[in-house]
Amino acid sequence: MHINQKEFEDRIDKFKEILKRSGIKLTHQRLEIYEEVARSVDHPDAETIFKGVRKRMPTVSLDTVYRTLWMLLDLGIITTLGTNHRKTRFDANVKGHHHFVCSNCGKTLDFYSREFDQLKIPNTMKMIGDVQKTQVIIEGICKQCQKKKNNY
């Protein structure tokens, strides 16, 4: 499943601009890798991104994928989700959003909620630290896993 073309192109433009502004070289590998993440909507892990990129660029190496992903994270162009079963998963959606995580298969889906975006932060939080962002994680069983279980 992919995102729409307009959003995709916006992401690519922003990516190029940030690289230029940061004095980082725009290589074929980097573009392909970011495109792969920017196109996706399902929080792929490094291996999945690697396989996707390799279809179009058979010589990329997995370590370049890693190096690029951490660089993109550093630049704030992508984010990571809490690791699932040892693999880090990446997300090109940097707008505020929330996650549904399937406790059976680990699949993670984005969702948006005005209400959740505006949660009031408890006062006690001031004692703990400086808040940067707030996210709601809803855990449950996704539709697909429900169906599988019903088959038994």
Add this chain to the structure above:
Amino acid sequence: MHINQKEFEDRIDKFKEILKRSGIKLTHQRLEIYEEVARSVDHPDAETIFKGVRKRMPTVSLDTVYRTLWMLLDLGIITTLGTNHRKTRFDANVKGHHHFVCSNCGKTLDFYSREFDQLKIPNTMKMIGDVQKTQVIIEGICKQCQKKKNNY
């Protein structure tokens, strides 16, 4: 930092009861390992738990710690937090609670909020899956990391 004695003893009792009910043997290792997690309040990783247990039981092995932790997770006696820097972190607090995560050092602190416990789940969620629990994650910089940065 430790939790209070009453809560600790309650946790141990429940642990013993669940093991017995599940027909799982109560070994010294298992008790020591669970005690180590049950005593903690700071979401230790497997290695940290291992070191703690080894003080009292110098012959335990790291793999027994892992085997026990996954077993406890399976039984629902503990939970895990999204992996931080490849290490899985464990939590004996199975009551509904929320987390503050330091985006600098990864430290995770529990906090409680009546309001967050009662969040209204969006209707669109019905299309996605069956909700089991809802958790709020607040990301920011913890007090200690703030101090460190001020020293530069």
Add this chain to the structure above:
DNA sequence: CTGACTGCAAAGGGTTTGCAGTGCT
């Protein structure tokens, strides 16, 4: 041109597994 970048191969670090011996119930 030239320093940043890449691919390769090998190392690293957390976690898992097979096996033979041990110890709960």
Add this chain to the structure above:
DNA sequence: AGCACTGCAAACCCTTTGCAGTCAG
């Protein structure tokens, strides 16, 4: 006494690193 459980060591898997050659600006 029997079978689940443990410790050991080696394997596994994701990720990182050193190095020599390559390419974007």
